[in-house]
Structure formats: C-alpha cells, structure tokens
Amino acid sequence: MALKITVIGTGYLGATHAAAMAELGFEVLGLDVVPEKIAMLQRGEVPMYEPGLEELLRKHVAGIEGSSGRLRFTMDWAEVAEFGDVHFMCTNTPQKHGEYACDMSYVDRAFELLAPHLTRPALVVGKSTVPVGSADRLAAYLAEHAPAGADAELAWNPEFLREGLAVEDTLRPDRIVVGVRSERAEKLLREVYAVPVGAGSPFVVTDFPTAELVKTAANSFLATKISFINAMAEVCEAADGDVVKLAEAIGHDERIGSKFLRAGIGFGGGCLPKDIRAFMARAGELGADQALTFLREIDSINMRRRGQMVEMTREALGGGSFLGKRVAVLGATFKPDSDDVRDSPALNVAGQIHLQGGQVTVYDPKGMDNALRLFPTLGYADTAVEAVRGADVVLHLTEWREFRELDPAELGEGVRARLILDGRNALDPELWRKAGWTYRGMGRPTA
Structure with a gap:
C-alpha cells in the first residue's frame, strides 16, 4: 500500500515540503495551528514569496480545479495521526530572546500534541x-507517550533549502541525510525519497547526532566563507586592493571554489545568523565551546559590515551628519528572490541611517509589505526610479536581477547627485560610470 505523508508546520519549510511530496506522487496532509495560514493554503496561496511554490501548490491542493487533489490541510491532530505513515516535523526553531540558544518550544509542543494520537506504527521525521x-x-518522549510505544519511531532528516530555490532543492536535492536507528526507518525514508535518489541525489545514512550536526556544520561553513571574504574586503580597503578581483583569483583554486565569495554587507535571514549562534551555545553546553570560538568572530565580522556601509555612505556625503540628506536604498530583503526581511542587512543599514537623521526611501521588488511592517518609519517607493528621486546617494543593498538591469542613464535623471554605493559588488562599475555616476564598491576603493 502506498505511503501516506503528513507535514506538521506549514511555514516556509513545511509548505514547500508538502507541495513537493505531493509532486512526488504521495497523498499528503498538512497541519498548522494558525487558521489563516490553513485557509490560504487551501486556496492554493502561499504566505511567503518563493518562486514556483504557489504554482506547485495549485497543481496539487484538493478542491482547486485541475489539481491532482493529493494535498489537503487540517488543524486536527487526531486526523493527522490516523492518516499518516510518515510524519514530517517542520516546526520553527527561532533564537531565544536575549540568548544565543535555540528556542525548542514549538518543536516540543508539536511532539506533545501528536504523540497521544499515535496508536499504530508510524515514523516521525524531524x-x-x-x-x-x-x-x-x-x-524517548515518543516511546513513552505514544500509545504505539516503540512502534512510534523517530528519524532525523535535516533540510538544506535555499530561499529562492526551495522547490528545486526539495525535488532535486544535492544530498539527502537521514539519521535513523532501525532498518525499518531507513527503508521508509528510501521509499519517500525514491525519485530523487533514482535521479542521482546521494542518500547519506547516519546516527541522530551526526544528522543534527550536518545542517549547523554546513551553515557554519558557508557563514565562515562569507565572513572570510568580507574580512579580506576590510584589508583591501586599507591596502587599496580590489576584493572582487581577489575573490576571482582565489576562486579558481578548486579547493576553495568561487561560490559564497562575493564581499558586501554580509549575510542575514532567518537561518545563518541564528543557526551559528545556537551552534555556539550548544557547543558550550556540551563542554566543547573552544571548538567554535571562531564562529564568534565570524558573527562579529558579519555584523560589522553593516556599520561599515553606514560609514561609507557618510563619507560619500562629505563626512558629516545625515541630517537633510536624501538616501535611496535599493533592496530590503536579506537576499534576492525572496520576500524575507528577517535580520536583513539592507534594512538594518537603512534603519541606522534613518535613526541618524537621513531621509531614507526604500524599494524592493518583493519585500515591501514585510519591510513596512518591520520598519514603518522608513519611506517606501513603488519603483526604483521613484525611490531615487532627489537622492543625494543611492545604495544598492540586495542583489536583485532587476537592479542589475536598471538603465543608469534613466535612473540618473531623477537624482540630486549621481552617486551609487554598491553594497553587494554586483553592479557593473564601467556601465554606471559611462552614465556619469560615481561608483563605489565595498572592499574595492580604487576599482
């Protein structure tokens, strides 16, 4: 009999996973505790912007004309337990307020609510x-509190989704990692992921601790690579070097590679910053804090970039106060192809300049509503052209394709001064200078 799958928690991770499981041919039931979210998903709408996700949902959500009908949503824990053979736990794990540690309350609560209903053999997958x-x-909690006892098994299967590429990463992952304790659990997960494994995705079987560590280790490595090139940018600023050329040169070394070597205002979002902090906190609890002290400097370099962008803007405007200066900010999300503004370096820079007296106007292709909720006192514009009107300086802070394709000559018609600071080193300096702009990148004072 075909496996039936449930997905508990239908945020960014859960909604994507549920739609992808339906696409792989499974009957799927998604659960959430927020009625508004369930109502949206039942209409085939997603509560966040993720390229391709809404189309995938509409292809499978029951009740939508022309859909496969394989995907439904509920708020009923008993229905979920009765329906599913494999239950994927996709609940949120934010950073605790005032601490580095991870807040496990949402995960723990989900297990508390599911366990009493597990009356038959099931695999719960974190x-x-x-x-x-x-x-x-x-x-241990499942074995003690589920009526099925030891037949209510646990496995751990970390996610490696990249915002903006989440659908692709779920359907065609570059690796699938499963932490299991039994052949049965491994067999079930091989069945769930048979299609991507058949298409060549590596299937890595580990114990629980290793599976849990893989995600935090991967994020820590990526954060280290980003902060390394940003540290090199600081040195380039002091030595009149060009960090873009430096990154290109070292990126040709196959041991290093060119990905994640673009210097700029640093990383943000809902994963990298909180994951490396939680990793440090947990290492401390385990007595291995010295192993991860370098991550404290990685975090510090990253946060320092935001202040450096503010100071670069101040210098470009003559070195004095921001009072009376109009600053246009292109970008609000922490990365392109997303509407996520959590811990966004772009918004942080915009907010700092605003607090120091600058008149800041922000434009972002997808993040405007979320930015407005988080920073209601900033100015917002509906287009890049409108955002830069009367600006003394333009800051490029999120590397959307739309910004790379802007016509510098057309944009220059509305500004007070043709001055652009590239906080992502993603624009073509020659193109902008030909249109009469003064261009300045981070970590490339003479480029």
Whole structure:
C-alpha cells in the first residue's frame, strides 16, 4: 500500500515540503495551528514569496480545479495521526530572546500534541534545525507517550533549502541525510525519497547526532566563507586592493571554489545568523565551546559590515551628519528572490541611517509589505526610479536581477547627485560610470 505523508508546520519549510511530496506522487496532509495560514493554503496561496511554490501548490491542493487533489490541510491532530505513515516535523526553531540558544518550544509542543494520537506504527521525521541531542530526547518522549510505544519511531532528516530555490532543492536535492536507528526507518525514508535518489541525489545514512550536526556544520561553513571574504574586503580597503578581483583569483583554486565569495554587507535571514549562534551555545553546553570560538568572530565580522556601509555612505556625503540628506536604498530583503526581511542587512543599514537623521526611501521588488511592517518609519517607493528621486546617494543593498538591469542613464535623471554605493559588488562599475555616476564598491576603493 502506498505511503501516506503528513507535514506538521506549514511555514516556509513545511509548505514547500508538502507541495513537493505531493509532486512526488504521495497523498499528503498538512497541519498548522494558525487558521489563516490553513485557509490560504487551501486556496492554493502561499504566505511567503518563493518562486514556483504557489504554482506547485495549485497543481496539487484538493478542491482547486485541475489539481491532482493529493494535498489537503487540517488543524486536527487526531486526523493527522490516523492518516499518516510518515510524519514530517517542520516546526520553527527561532533564537531565544536575549540568548544565543535555540528556542525548542514549538518543536516540543508539536511532539506533545501528536504523540497521544499515535496508536499504530508510524515514523516521525524531524526536519527542523535543532541543537544536537534533541533527537535522542524526542525519541524517548515518543516511546513513552505514544500509545504505539516503540512502534512510534523517530528519524532525523535535516533540510538544506535555499530561499529562492526551495522547490528545486526539495525535488532535486544535492544530498539527502537521514539519521535513523532501525532498518525499518531507513527503508521508509528510501521509499519517500525514491525519485530523487533514482535521479542521482546521494542518500547519506547516519546516527541522530551526526544528522543534527550536518545542517549547523554546513551553515557554519558557508557563514565562515562569507565572513572570510568580507574580512579580506576590510584589508583591501586599507591596502587599496580590489576584493572582487581577489575573490576571482582565489576562486579558481578548486579547493576553495568561487561560490559564497562575493564581499558586501554580509549575510542575514532567518537561518545563518541564528543557526551559528545556537551552534555556539550548544557547543558550550556540551563542554566543547573552544571548538567554535571562531564562529564568534565570524558573527562579529558579519555584523560589522553593516556599520561599515553606514560609514561609507557618510563619507560619500562629505563626512558629516545625515541630517537633510536624501538616501535611496535599493533592496530590503536579506537576499534576492525572496520576500524575507528577517535580520536583513539592507534594512538594518537603512534603519541606522534613518535613526541618524537621513531621509531614507526604500524599494524592493518583493519585500515591501514585510519591510513596512518591520520598519514603518522608513519611506517606501513603488519603483526604483521613484525611490531615487532627489537622492543625494543611492545604495544598492540586495542583489536583485532587476537592479542589475536598471538603465543608469534613466535612473540618473531623477537624482540630486549621481552617486551609487554598491553594497553587494554586483553592479557593473564601467556601465554606471559611462552614465556619469560615481561608483563605489565595498572592499574595492580604487576599482
């Protein structure tokens, strides 16, 4: 009999996973505790911007004309337990307020609500990013509180989604990691992922702690690579070097590679910053804090970039106060192809300049509503052309394709001064200078 799958938590990760499982041919039931979110998903709408996700949902959500009908949503825990053979836990694990540690309350609550209804053999699969050791604890909780006892098994299957590429990453992952304790659990997960494995995705089987560590280790490595090139940008500023050319040169070394070597205002979002902080906190609890002290400097370099962008803007405007200066900011999201403004370096820079007296106007292709909710006191414009009107300086802070394709000559007609600071080193300096702009990138004072 074909496996039936449930997805508990239908945020960014859960909604994507549920739609992808339906696309792979499974009957899927998604659960959330927020009625508004369930109502949206039942209409085939997503509560966030993710390229391709809404189309995939509409292809499968029951009740939508022409859909496969394989995907439904509910708020009923008993229905989920009755329906599913494999339950994917996709609940949120934010950073605790005032601490580096991970807040496990949402995950723990989901297990508390599901366990009493598990009356038959089932596999519960954790996908959330959690502190190492959580799976051991949750497996024991399931065995104790589920009526099915030891037949309510746990596995850990970390997610590696990139915002903007989440659908592709779920359907065609570059690796599938499963932490299991039994052949049955491994067999079930091989069945779930048979299509991507058949298409060549590596299937890595580990124990619980290793599976939990893979995600945080991967994010820590990426954060290290980004902060390394940003540290090199600081040196280039001091030495009149060009960090873009430096990155190109070292990127040709196959041991290093060119990805994640674009210097700029640093990383943000809902994953990298909180994951490396939670990793440091957990290492401390395990008595291995010295192993990760370097991550504190990675975090510090990253946060420092935002202040450096503010100071570069001040210098470009003559070195004095921001009072009376009009600053246009292109970009609000933490990365392109997303509407996510959580811990966004672009918005942080815009907010700092605004607090220091600058008149800041922001434009972003997809993040405007979320930015307005987070920073209601900033100015917002509906287009890039409108955002730069009367600007003394333009800051390029999120590397949307739309911004790379702007016509510098047309944009220059509305500004007070043709001065652009590229906080992502993603624009073509020659193109902008030909249109009469003064161009300045980060970590390339003479480029």
